[in-house]
Structure formats: structure tokens, C-alpha cells
Amino acid sequence: MKIARGRELLTLEQRQDFMQIPEDELILGTYFTFSKRDLEIVNKRRREENRLGFAVQLAVLRYPGWPYTHIKSIPESVIHYISKQIGATPSSISLYPQRENTLWDHLKELRSEYDFVTFTLREYRIAFKHLHQLAFENGDAIHLLHECIDFLRKNKIILPAITTLITSYSRVNG
Template identity: 30%
Template sequence: MPVEFLTDDQAEAYGKFAEEPTRPELERFFFFLDDIDRDLIALRRTKHHQLGFALQMCTVRYVGLFLEDPLVVPWPVVEHLAVQLGVEDPSCVKRYTERRQTLYDHAWEIRDAYGYHPYDYPEWGRKFRTFLHGRARRIRFHDLRHSTATLLLEQGVELVVIKELLGHAHIGVTATVYAHVRIRLQRDAIDLLGHALGCP
């Protein structure tokens, strides 16, 4: 999958655990095992296969792809899944990677069960682009100018500088067009002043 649109740091972190998942991510979202998950996991014979399968299942939800080494995860993730599965010794998961083919077989089974598709497959890439196209609004060049001016104002750039960048003949035009942004910034400034003075 191309990652040219990412910064170097983002590209380096892509497909990895950049940090330990938060408690809500562990308990409610990516690492919570529902009944469907548990039924699929229960088809594994050994505890280390059950825990490893669950680890791959939840990691692909969180990271967005299957890891080359499914054990390269923060240890609290393994422990959290082990508790849900009633696995008393989470370190048994280290045996999961003894047979590489098992990892690939499990990854394909998870893909099939949940309908995951790599977007570097031409057919699914096309479907994804179609999906995005149907939801993205068209943006005109003028919209980009307006967004740029708004962002610059919000960053504290002086109105006269924005006027010159946009090519407005008079600062009154710029002030009128972006009055809504200036009013919001003025309210924020008043709130900051109130906070600094200890007003509720």
C-alpha cells in the first residue's frame, strides 16, 4: 500500500503499535471479544492458538493490517485478551508463532469471516475509491482559498497579510468576508481573558 502521503514518522509508525492502546480501546472497541469472536476463537484446540488467533483478530482491527510477527504488541494487549478468554498464563502465546503457516491460515480465516480485503487488490481499491467518491463533496478552488484564509486567521495571522495573499483591493472586503471567523476568535479571546482573571 503506498504511503507517500504520510510524513516520515507516520510512515515509520504505519502498521505497528505506536503506543499502548487506551483503556476504552481495550475494553470497548478493538480488543473486546463479542460472542461471534469467541465462537470463532473457540474452534482453536489449544490455549496458545486461541490467544494468538484473538491477538491477530484484534490487532488487524486496531492497526489496520496483519503484523508480520503477531507478537510484536504491547504486553497489556495480550493480558487483556487472555483474561477475556480465561487463559491463566498469557505467556503461552509465545508458542503461537512456532509454525508460520498457522499464522497465515488464521489471517485468511479472519479475513474471510469478517470480510476484510486488502485495498491494494485492484477490485477492492476501486470499490473503496467509489465509496469515498460518493461521500466526498466537490471542492472548488475558491473553497480552498476560503479555507486557507480561515486557517490563517485562526493561527493569528494579521488581516492585512491575508488581504494581500488573497489579492483583495481593500481590507474592508477581507474583514467583511471573514467576519464570522473574527467574531469567533474574539469570543475565544474574551473567554481566555476571563479564565486568566479567574472568572467562571
């Protein structure tokens, strides 16, 4: 693995690792299994691709925590796992979203239904305070980024771009 130079905290490979969706069964079962309530909300959508897209958005907000638009690729096994639960054809995800507004409307509804919060200055300050305390115990960059992501996820704060998280960390540890 290549080591980051200068102010670069993570290599490109490390950044991708943070945003990658694991395919193991524990993660699938823990974060991507829908409750009865989830299914009722998902099934409000008429079109198959919108049901699947909405369900995938919900899943990736839960884990790894980034919005659908930030995720570069979602493993086929994850799409299959989700589509099986909602009775959709996995390939219908390629049709989502046909309208960009659909994607944003779904995100807005997910925030409302599940109390997800957008990362703003307020959330930045909360996370900074949390990380600042942890940095005294363990100042390792990777450890603190994991802690930051876990903290935001537990508090239902939608993760910002990875570069924003890295900037937040560098201010804590810098």
C-alpha cells in the same frame, strides 16, 4: 520531529505512529473486547498459543487494521487484555505461530468468518475514489491518510503495507 523531504510523505517516526497500537482503555474496550461469537470462534483452537494468536490476529485486524505479520510489536497490555478474556497465559503468544501455515490458515479463517477483504486493485480503486473526493476539501497528507485508513477499516478491508497507502495518497494528491 523531522520533516520529510522530496517525495517522502511521512518520516519513519510518522509511519511507526500510524502502525502503533494504542494502549488506552477506550481503544482496548472498543476494539479488543470479544463477543460471545468471537469467543466461540477463538475457542475452536486446541492449543493455548493458537487461541491467543488467533484472538490477537482478530483484534489487530479490527484495529489498527493491519494483518498480524505487519505489526512490529503488540503492547503487553493488549496481550494481557486479550489473554484474560480467553483464559490464556499471556506468555503463550511467544509460541505463536510454530508453523507459518498456522498464521495464514488463521488469517484465511478470519477473512471468511468476519468478511474481511484483502486489499486488491478493486479496493484500491474504491479507496482512491473516496480519497480523491476528500482531497478537494482538505489536502493535508496526514489527514488524508487517516481518512484512508478509517475508510478501509470501516469497510473491513485489510490494510496493505503503509508504503502502499502512501503511494495511494501521493497519486490522489500528486
